[in-house]
Amino acid sequence: MNTATLKSVFTALFAALICAGSVIAIPAGPVPIVLQNAFAVLAGLLLGPIQGAGAVGLFLIAGALGLPVFSGGKGGFAVFAGPTGGYLAGYFFAALVAGLAVRRAPADDVKASVPIVISATVAAFAAIYIPGVLGLKRVLGLSLADAIAKGFIPFLIGDAIKIAALVPVTLKLRPIVARYISADA
Numbered sequence: 001m002n003t004a005t006l007k008s009v010f011t012a013l014f015a016a017l018i019c020a021g022s023v024i025a026i027p028a029g030p031v032p033i034v035l036q037n038a039f040a041v042l043a044g045l046l047l048g049p050i051q052g053a054g055a056v057g058l059f060l061i062a063g064a065l066g067l068p069v070f071s072g073g074k075g076g077f078a079v080f081a082g083p084t085g086g087y088l089a090g091y092f093f094a095a096l097v098a099g100l101a102v103r104r105a106p107a108d109d110v111k112a113s114v115p116i117v118i119s120a121t122v123a124a125f126a127a128i129y130i131p132g133v134l135g136l137k138r139v140l141g142l143s144l145a146d147a148i149a150k151g152f153i154p155f156l157i158g159d160a161i162k163i164a165a166l167v168p169v170t171l172k173l174r175p176i177v178a179r180y181i182s183a184d185a
Helices: 003-023 036-047 049-064 077-081 085-102 110-140 144-151 153-180
Strands: none
Touching: 003 036, 003 049, 003 153, 036 049, 036 085, 036 110, 036 153, 049 077, 049 085, 077 085, 085 110, 110 144, 110 153, 144 153
């Protein structure tokens, strides 16, 4: 298989993985706890900025077209105007940020890669929360402090656990994925 075909396959597989993440959604106020954000970040970490953001883009297009791929089995363009719309946009930015940041990490030197992968993962989650909290503030008419209290603080522990899981997964899978596709894309 040529590289372009492999990139397309990996992009589609990660889009499907992000969609599958909608099955687990724990209600936590206006924004549920999900695995989709971790899968969006992982797409960027493993596939690079273009393919990772492409995988998230496919997921967002599927949801916008009405497929039930958003948390709680929701779909349709109206979800983007709701409380979770900013977070969904943030998934795209997260994959892009993670992919760009992880480029500095040598794929063949795990020890040197650890701090870079950690910082890339943290930056990617920040890229989700910035548009997410601002969107939540706008949609629900909250103050910034209230939006942070409802759309950021409750998720810190869970996202710290996701980051702790994503780092070793990335360190293990990144060299394997790099054998099939160029993570520089």
